[in-house]
Amino acid sequence: MKNYTKFKSSILLIALAMSSQAFALDDVGDSGYTTAFKGLDADNNGTLTKTEAGKEKLFAKHFNVADKDTDGTLDEQEYTEYKSNAEKKTVKRVVKDSVITSKVKGSLLKDESLKSLKVSVKTNHGVVLLSGFVETEDQIAQAGKIAADIEGVKSVENSLLLKKE
Ligand SMILES: [Ca+2]
Ligand SMILES: [Ca+2]
Numbered sequence: 001m002k003n004y005t006k007f008k009s010s011i012l013l014i015a016l017a018m019s020s021q022a023f024a025l026d027d028v029g030d031s032g033y034t035t036a037f038k039g040l041d042a043d044n045n046g047t048l049t050k051t052e053a054g055k056e057k058l059f060a061k062h063f064n065v066a067d068k069d070t071d072g073t074l075d076e077q078e079y080t081e082y083k084s085n086a087e088k089k090t091v092k093r094v095v096k097d098s099v100i101t102s103k104v105k106g107s108l109l110k111d112e113s114l115k116s117l118k119v120s121v122k123t124n125h126g127v128v129l130l131s132g133f134v135e136t137e138d139q140i141a142q143a144g145k146i147a148a149d150i151e152g153v154k155s156v157e158n159s160l161l162l163k164k165e
Pocket of ligand 1: 041042043044045046047048049052
């Protein structure tokens with residue numbers, strides 16, 4: 001039985017990794033950037049001012065970082081480089097978060113005192129949120145400890161509650 005659970009969670013991990021990979025390849029194609037760049041370049045002069053680029057949230061926040069040669073405008077290369085890096089980072093983070101969620105779920109299932117309980121696990125930026133109902137204070141603490149021990153976990157928000165009799 002134990003082996004079966006282990007097997008199941010590895011399959012899940014592989015499936016997750018594969019679907020995220022496909023998503024990454026689809027999403028980070030080059031063709032979209034030129035279209036988006038032209039869409040922002042309101043006066044059609046081939047560069048983006050802070051106001052033009054600022055229509056995208058990413059550049060409203062990080063215009064100065066994206067403007068590598070600090071000439072006060074973004075050319076298409078600066079725009080594409082910054083945006084594709086930011087998108088890759090997002091994809092990586094989402095993959096990391098799903099891997100953490102799977103690992104936490106897997107470890108909770110392996111724990112004798114917790115495996116029969118329905119604990120919901122969510123991960124956002126490495127922060128794991130545990131929620132659901134358990135039977136004892138020990139189970140709350142144990143689930144929190146298990147989650148905190150998983151590689152890549154920054155912190156645990158333990159919102160587990162005791163079941164009312
Ligand atoms: Ca322009
Ligand atoms: Ca520039």
